[in-house]
Amino acid sequence: MTKGWVKSFSAVLALTLVLVGCSNSGKNNNGTGGAASGSPLAAGDQTVIGGAIMNLGWPWYQGAIDGMNNYAAKSGKNLKLQFEDGKFDINTQITQLENMAQLGAKGIVVFPVDGKAIIPTMVKLHEQGVKIVVGDYPQSPDNPEDAVWETFVGHDFKEMGKAAGEVAVNYLKTLNKEDPTVVYLSVPASGQASVDRFEGFSSVIKEAFPNAKVIEEGDPKGDRNSAQTLFENVLQRNKSVDVVSGHNDALVLGAYNAAVSTNRDKEVKFIGLAGDKEVLQYIQDGNPAWIGEVLQDPVVLGEVALEALLASLDGKDLGETTPLPKPETITPDNINDYDWKSWSWLGN
Structure with a gap:
């Protein structure tokens, strides 16, 4: 976890928001840049973004939420974020993704419960025009054509x-x-x-x-x-x-x-x-x-995942994976260099 990044992060948006309206999204993958013509982000209207969390019973995932909120706050875009707790249950997470799409989410960052079972649901949502970025847990489709997510963002x-x-x-x-x-x-x-x-x-x-x-x-x-x-x-x-x-x-x-x-x-x-x-x-x-x-820095993960999703909605391309910084190791020799007691995702 990069020390400078950690010290600057804070949760800035409320998590519980109501999704409204219906929409479709375009095609293409991720990158960075301004909203393209025809992009869901171009008109200035509020864009609904979902965050499907594997299990909030693990405080680590609160850091991913913090990261997404951090990036939303500094993106300059009119975003409404809705987070759902999958409770480490694949059926719960499938239902949550379907509900997000029905209620108007133009894009969803998915932190999957497992490595495969959520793929058919992601395929269905992709066909409806919903952009998806997979975070943290790489997926293993039986058919390469089912790899419909825009990119995978995760640690090595x-x-x-x-x-x-x-x-x-x-x-x-x-x-x-x-x-x-x-x-x-x-x-x-x-x-x-x-x-x-x-x-x-x-x-x-x-x-x-x-x-x-x-x-x-x-x-x-x-x-x-x-x-x-x-x-x-x-x-x-x-x-x-x-x-x-x-x-x-x-x-x-x-x-x-x-x-x-x-x-x-x-x-x-x-x-x-x-x-x-x-x-x-x-x-x-x-x-x-x-x-x-x-x-394994969840705040950076959440920030980069949302950045990638918004870039996709802007019509940009990314590769199959979006890299994160190499892991850092805290030891007795360097722990005083880290302001770890300020990290909200640890439950502090």
Whole structure:
């Protein structure tokens, strides 16, 4: 997360807005620039934009909402944003997208619940003229022609895994072990996103320590409680575990709780992914078990996703993906450089 950006962001628009009217959109993809003739943004009328959120039960997604609101405020365009919480349920999210289109949304930023099930709905909305940008969770259509979204905006998950791996390697080098044991908790339901994070992480570990034992444990639920149970079992099977990381902070916090409950937290180091105030507080407080947090910046994600959608409505073209900045890593050495307690998406 870029320090300067983070310090300047704030939520500036109300989230609950009523959608009215019906409309159609044009074709083409994303970019930047002024409204073209015939663009829904050209006439100065209010443009309705939807934001379909995977799960607001995860505070991280509040950051994506903040980012979209930030960009709407500074865009100079007459926008009305409507956000809906998919509650990590695909049927709920499908209904929400259909309702947004019926109520007049000219474009929707979708943070999908999974990697495929929402695609038929996006195809249907595309046929109705609704522009769609996919954020955070890459989609895998069976038919390439069904990739109807204007662009994908998301973090490079493999780079996130690599960043966590680099933190792990820096610590492991201090142990003078040729065969350290490293555990990574994944979420198989997250598809390629989970695969990429693990592959990035394990590749860095194996390059530095070819004899390392890298254990991947899949957590079907992907929450803190299930991760605690899962890691308790890992600890029972392994006399020594040196480092733990995982798909997100909830999993790593669950593993940490398991280590504490079994009195093994002094021997294991933990690296979080995404951004969580509890993890950051542990690092800030000097808890020796926590050696890093790899940030997945949701505010920048929301800003760039809305910018791309508006560019699409202006008739601009973008490629299949719109890149985001490389992930940053917070460690005990640099945490004082970050004003993380001001980040509203952490629940502060």
